[in-house]
Amino acid sequence: MTATTSSGGTDGLGLGKDLTGLQQLSCEQIEGILDTAEPFKEISERRSKKVPVLRGKTIVNLFLEPSTRTRISFEFAEKRLSADTVNIASSGSSVEKGESLVDTARNLEAMRIDMVVIRHGSSGAARFLADRIPSNVINAGDGQHEHPTQALLDLLTIRDRFGSIAGRRVCIVGDVRHSRVARSDIWGLLRCGAEVAVCGPKTLIPLGIEELGVTVLSRVEEAIEWAEVVYVLRLQLERMDAGFVPSLREYNRFFGISRARLERAPGEITVLHPGPMNRGVEIDSDVADGPWSLILPQVTNGVAVRMAVLYLLAGGSPERAESAKEAGE
Amino acid sequence: MSRPVLLTGGRLLDPSQELDGPGALLIRNGRIEACGPDLVGPDEAEIVDVGGLVVAPGFIDVHVHFREPGDEHKETIESGARAAAAGGFTTVWTMPNTDPPIDDPAAVGFVRAAGERAGGARVYPVGAASRGLRGEKMTEVGELVAAGAVAVSDDGNPIWNAGLLRRLLEYTQTFDIPVLQHAEDGELSCGGVMNEGKVATALGLKGVPNAAEAGMVARDCYVAELTGGHLHVCHVSTREAVEQVRRAKERGAHVTAEVTPHHLALTEDAVRGYRTEAKMNPPLRTAEDRETLLDALADGTIDVIATDHAPHHYEEKEREFDDAPFGVVGLETALGVALIELVESGRLSLGGVVDRLSCAPARIMGLEVGTLRPGARGDIVVFDPAERWTVDASTFVSGSRNTPFAGKELVGRVRATWVDGKRRYELPKEASPVGEGAPPYVGQSSV
Numbered sequence: 001m002t003a004t005t006s007s008g009g010t011d012g013l014g015l016g017k018d019l020t021g022l023q024q025l026s027c028e029q030i031e032g033i034l035d036t037a038e039p040f041k042e043i044s045e046r047r048s049k050k051v052p053v054l055r056g057k058t059i060v061n062l063f064l065e066p067s068t069r070t071r072i073s074f075e076f077a078e079k080r081l082s083a084d085t086v087n088i089a090s091s092g093s094s095v096e097k098g099e100s101l102v103d104t105a106r107n108l109e110a111m112r113i114d115m116v117v118i119r120h121g122s123s124g125a126a127r128f129l130a131d132r133i134p135s136n137v138i139n140a141g142d143g144q145h146e147h148p149t150q151a152l153l154d155l156l157t158i159r160d161r162f163g164s165i166a167g168r169r170v171c172i173v174g175d176v177r178h179s180r181v182a183r184s185d186i187w188g189l190l191r192c193g194a195e196v197a198v199c200g201p202k203t204l205i206p207l208g209i210e211e212l213g214v215t216v217l218s219r220v221e222e223a224i225e226w227a228e229v230v231y232v233l234r235l236q237l238e239r240m241d242a243g244f245v246p247s248l249r250e251y252n253r254f255f256g257i258s259r260a261r262l263e264r265a266p267g268e269i270t271v272l273h274p275g276p277m278n279r280g281v282e283i284d285s286d287v288a289d290g291p292w293s294l295i296l297p298q299v300t301n302g303v304a305v306r307m308a309v310l311y312l313l314a315g316g317s318p319e320r321a322e323s324a325k326e327a328g329e
Numbered sequence: 330m331s332r333p334v335l336l337t338g339g340r341l342l343d344p345s346q347e348l349d350g351p352g353a354l355l356i357r358n359g360r361i362e363a364c365g366p367d368l369v370g371p372d373e374a375e376i377v378d379v380g381g382l383v384v385a386p387g388f389i390d391v392h393v394h395f396r397e398p399g400d401e402h403k404e405t406i407e408s409g410a411r412a413a414a415a416g417g418f419t420t421v422w423t424m425p426n427t428d429p430p431i432d433d434p435a436a437v438g439f440v441r442a443a444g445e446r447a448g449g450a451r452v453y454p455v456g457a458a459s460r461g462l463r464g465e466k467m468t469e470v471g472e473l474v475a476a477g478a479v480a481v482s483d484d485g486n487p488i489w490n491a492g493l494l495r496r497l498l499e500y501t502q503t504f505d506i507p508v509l510q511h512a513e514d515g516e517l518s519c520g521g522v523m524n525e526g527k528v529a530t531a532l533g534l535k536g537v538p539n540a541a542e543a544g545m546v547a548r549d550c551y552v553a554e555l556t557g558g559h560l561h562v563c564h565v566s567t568r569e570a571v572e573q574v575r576r577a578k579e580r581g582a583h584v585t586a587e588v589t590p591h592h593l594a595l596t597e598d599a600v601r602g603y604r605t606e607a608k609m610n611p612p613l614r615t616a617e618d619r620e621t622l623l624d625a626l627a628d629g630t631i632d633v634i635a636t637d638h639a640p641h642h643y644e645e646k647e648r649e650f651d652d653a654p655f656g657v658v659g660l661e662t663a664l665g666v667a668l669i670e671l672v673e674s675g676r677l678s679l680g681g682v683v684d685r686l687s688c689a690p691a692r693i694m695g696l697e698v699g700t701l702r703p704g705a706r707g708d709i710v711v712f713d714p715a716e717r718w719t720v721d722a723s724t725f726v727s728g729s730r731n732t733p734f735a736g737k738e739l740v741g742r743v744r745a746t747w748v749d750g751k752r753r754y755e756l757p758k759e760a761s762p763v764g765e766g767a768p769p770y771v772g773q774s775s776v
Contacts, residue, residue, distance in 0.1 A: 023531070100648055122649035123533035124603030143651065145533030180533055207536065208527030 012317030018130040018137040019309055021146035022187040030191055034156050036318040037301070037308035039325055043080055044303055051325050053311055054083035060108050063119040063140070064090040064101075069275055069299070070140050070150070074117050077306035083115075101125065102132055109133045115313065118142070123180075136313040144180050149309060150274055151184035153302040155192060157294050158229060160301070161270055166193030171223040172214075173255065174233030174282050175204045175244075181274045182233060186212055199223040200233075200255060203244040220255050224265050232257050232273045235282045248281050258284045262292055270294055333357040334750065335370030336377050339384035339711065344684040345691075345700035354384055356707040359750040364701050379711050382744060385683045386699050387419025387450075387708035389690035390660065392484070392509070392563055392587060392635035395452075396728075397443065398436075399428025404640035404728040406440060409660075410449030412638075412727035414754035416660040417686075417743040418450045419708035420698055421638075424509075425457040426485040432457035432468050434476035441477040449753055450746075451708075453479040458497055458508060462486050467496060474504045479694070482509035484563060487545060489515065491552055498558025507559035507585070507694065510549055512570065513611065517541035522651055524597040524612045532603065534650060537612055543569030550577035553584050561693070562586040564637050566611035568621035575630045585693045587635035588622050590659055590666035591733055595619070599733055605646045605653035606733045609639065626685060627676040633690045634682075636663050640729030658727050662720055664712060665739025672714075673740060679714055707750030716742040726754075 013032040015025070022030065043051055059078050063071050071087070078085045090096055095104055101120070108116065115136040118126050123143030130137035141147040159165050170189050176182045176198045189196045190213050198209060199217040210216060217223045224230060235251060245251045252258075262269050271283070271292040279285045288295060308321070316324055337353040341364055353368040354361065370376065395409030396402075404412075406423070413421045423440060425431035431440060437454045444452025456473035458481040460466045470481055481501060488494045488510060497508045518541040523529050525536020546562055550573055553560035562574055565586050577584040591609065596616050599607035607613060625631040639656025646653050667686065671677040677685070687710075691699025698708050719738050722730035746754040 100644070102647060120649070122651040124650045127603060128649060143533050144535075183531070183533055206530040207525050207538070208530045211527040212531060 012319065013312060015312055017313070018126070019148055019313060020126045020130055020137065020139045022148045022151055022184050022191065023146065025191065027191045027193065030152070030155065030188055032318050033152055033305070033308050033312065034159060036312055036316070036321045037156055037304040039322045040307040040311070041301070041304040043307070043325065044300070049080050050082055051080065052082045053316070053324050054078065054081040054314055057083045057114045057314060058112070059083045059085045059115045059117065059310070060113050061085060061087045061117045062104070062108075063087065064095055065119050065121045065141070067119050067140070069302075070119065073299070073302040074140060074306050076303050077310055080303070081307055081310060083310070101129060105129050105133045109135060115310070138309060138313065141180055144178050144183070146184045147180040148184050149302070149306050150181050151188040152309070153298055153305040154185055154231065154272055154274070155188050156301045156305055157272060157298045158270075160297070161294060162228070165189065168194045168229060169197070169227050170194050170229040170231060171197040171199055171217065171227035172231045172233060173199045173220060173223055173257065175235055175239060176200055176209065176233065177204045177206045178236065178239065179233050185231060186214055190214075197223060197226060201245055204239070220257070220261065224261055224269065227269065228267065229270045229272060230257060232271060232283045234274065234276065235278055237278070252281050256282055256284060257287050259286045259290065262287060272298055275299070331750065333362070333371055333374040334377060334747070335368070335374040336379050336384050336709070336711065339379040339382055341701065342383050342385045342680055342683055343688075343701040344680045345386065345688040346702055348701065349680055354701060354709070356709070356747065356750040359707050361701055361703055361705045361707055363703050379744075382711050382713050383679070384701075385710050385712070386687045386701050386705075387710045387746060387748065388417045388664070388686040389420045389696065389699055390418050390636050390638070390663070391422045391561070391633065391690050391694060393421045393423055393638040393660065394426070394640065394656070395423050396427060396640060398439070402728070403642050406443040406452060407447040407449070408726065408728040409638070409640070410444055410447035410452050411754070412658075412660045412725065413450035414746045414748065415726040415743065416662070417664050417710035417712055417746055418660060419710065419746060419748045420451045420453060420696065422453050422455050422479060424455050424482060424484040426462055426483075430457045430462045431455070432460050432462070434469070434472045437473050437476035437478045449748075451748055453477070455480045455482050455484070455509060457481065458483045458488060459493065464488055464490055464493060467493065467500065470497075470500055471504060474506060478506070480506045480509050480561070482511070482563070484509060484511045487511050487513045487515065491548060494549060495552050495556055498553055498556040498560060502558055505695065507561040509561045509563055511563045512542050512545035512549060514541045514545050517544070521612070522608060523600050524614050526597065526615065528597045528600060532600065534600075539567040539569050539614065539618070542567050542611055543573055546570040546573045550574065550582055550584050553577065554580055554582035557583060559583045559585070564589050564592065564611055564635070565622065565625075565631055566592050566614050566618065568618045571621050571625045571630055575625070578630065585632045586630070587633045588626055588631045589637045590634060590663045590670070591657055592622055593619065593626065593634075593670045594666050595733060603650040604733070605648070605650055606657060606731055606735070608650065608653055608655055609637070609657050610655040623670060623674070623676055627671070627681070632685075632693050634663065634667055634685045635690075636660055638727075640727055641731045642729060643731075646731050656731070658725065658729055658732050661725050661727060662732060662734045662739060664741050664743060665718070665720075666734065668714060668741035669739060707747055709747040710743060711745045712741060712743045714741050716740070718742050
């Protein structure tokens with residue numbers, strides 16, 4: 001583990017000021033974040049779900065693209081760590097009046113904030129912001145680039161289930177082309193030693209994806225035969241209008257994850273999904289609600305992982321997480 | 330009548346007459362009167378000792394965007410023409426995609442007149458190929474030419490309607506001008522902001538495949554062959570488009586092509602980090618494409634270097650990658666980039682680069698410049714082919730700073746430029762190299 005406790009608010013994992021993606025992180029750093037999440041899991045199980053870890057910190061949730069799950073998960077994580085939070089959405093804000101991202105950020109900065117959690121429709125927006133303000137920046141999804149905290153909660157869920165990530169065979173099924181979740185999961189899984197494949201209609205598989213180190217499977221049956229974990233991506237309904245797939249019915253028939261398909265798997269299969277689901281399109285209800293699914297544990301883990309990231313970027317270290325939880329720092 | 334100018338002590342380099350050697354050059358009444366090794370000027374001549382630097386025919390850029398009218402905060406015709414002179418260019422062709430576009434004779438006349446007032450490089454307007462650049466109805470091509478246009482193009486917008494392209498390539502033959510085509514199949518490039526491939530996939534940016542360019546170039550070449558008209562393919566960026574141009578030339582079609590300095594020097598990797606100064610259209614491609622472009626320029630498949638100088642204001646580039654405009658400036662770095670990529674790499678001689686920047690554009694476009702022959706217009710560039718300098722965009726003469734070469738070291742620097750025998754640029758004293766062995770400053774004239 002790179003235990004650089006350098007100045008400028010970096011943590012014991014050497015993450016630096018920001019978390020903009022998993023591509024640039026090492027296996028040790030990723031596992032370190034997951035280790036830090038472990039003690040935080042328990043907070044959400046308490047009757048009184050609040051610890052003073054981030055007391056006095058001001059966090060802005062700058063969500064310039066619609067989000068329910070991720071925004072609420074971050075907000076719970078922040079509030080359970082006692083941070084003060086402000087939510088900004090694009091509608092009704094200065095952004096809607098045409099203010100540039102850099103001006104929005106500088107104005108927030110002028111109000112003396114500590115962290116920004118940003119969701120933005122353009123790839124690279126989190127990094128753009130991080131390079132221009134001294135506050136910590138956490139990427140909550142930028143365009144089709146990365147969604148690192150989603151991948152971290154996926155990794156934590158896989159680790160919980162199997163005990164380790166290394167050596168697992170994970171196939172990401174669906175709209176890989178437009179998915180920031182897929183990219184973050186690919187980087188994170190590969191760094192942690194998993195084998196990764198992607199599967200979907202070729203219209204939804206981006207060129208050059210093999211060069212990231214993944215295998216491309218063109219039939220979902222192959223994916224299910226090969227994988228231990230099937231990671232089902234949401235098929236955004238507008239993709240059909242844009243002509244990437246001819247119809248939802250056809251997509252479900254050839255790429256949907258159904259009970260019948262899973263029952264033909266040679267081994268045990270675990271199914272993950274980042275939500276929100278289109279039941280009957282990319283995933284059938286009896287799979288989503290069945291014994292294969294770890295979809296709700298993913299959501300639970302999301303809060304713990306985000307607590308860990310907030311704590312680490314605020315200057316915490318994995319070793320002190322347990323004690324910080326009770327005492328506050 | 331202005332005083333004659335005698336440039337002495339230079340290396341006369343003019344591929345148009347296979348000239349490369351020491352000598353002097355006399356300009357009188359705006360024209361080159363004589364050049365040669367033992368030339369002595371008249372007594373009244375202003376004598377400029379260029380101290381061993383290269384004296385070459387001024388460069389010609391057949392593809393620039395000056396933003397006037399409409400976006401003068403990016404570039405005016407004056408700032409653009411002066412930036413061109415600072416880059417050694419003595420003639421530039423301005424693209425018509427301004428706001429409003431240059432699609433009628435009055436607009437052509439405006440650009441011409443503003444160019445004459447600018448006091449920089451000579452400005453020749455390219456007229457719009459279709460009214461409003463909409464790709465529907467042909468402009469009054471003859472009227473545009475009569476007003477001073479030298480070519481037609483819908484640059485920025487490809488002429489997607491092959492029927493319109495055919496009529497243009499037929500109709501322009503009366504006026505002996507080329508049709509300049511930005512080849513891009515919009516259905517394939519749809520929404521793309523960089524080259525399609527592994528870098529775009531990793532960055533989560535929408536890609537533009539090579540086929541978007543190559544497919545349209547192939548089609549256009551066949552239409553050129555059908556009609557006999559002159560098709561000039563703008564800013565070739567892909568190896569497949571090079572192949573199409575090569576085949577069309579072999580078939581005897583009247584097809585010419587240009588490549589930009591940035592496509593010769595950079596690849597898609599320059600975009601990493603969401604660097605908007607590396608965002609342009611066509612996008613930077615792969616190393617394999619770049620190698621093919623360098624070879625194609627060297628072997629003549631691609632005829633000329635053109636900058637596609639596309640100024641944008643700092644604020645417009647300082648934003649999310651998807652939202653930043655396409656384009657980079659290029660006039661003031663073209664020579665330095667070309668010498669590194671072509672001469673230092675051993676692909677072309679110095680004379681070869683002068684040819685691609687000056688003689689070749691004059692040749693393919695039928696311009697009476699691009700030569701030091703007696704009687705030619707007095708368009709001269711003096712440059713130091715060996716000077717290493719670091720690009721500092723804040724010193725640009727251009728109204729904009731959006732260069733992908735900021736902070737990079739280039740080789741070869743323009744010291745002075747004459748247009749029609751008038752000195753239009755001189756490297757500021759404080760920017761010229763000092764110290765032991767530095768050649769004397771161009772401006773040190775004696776009588």
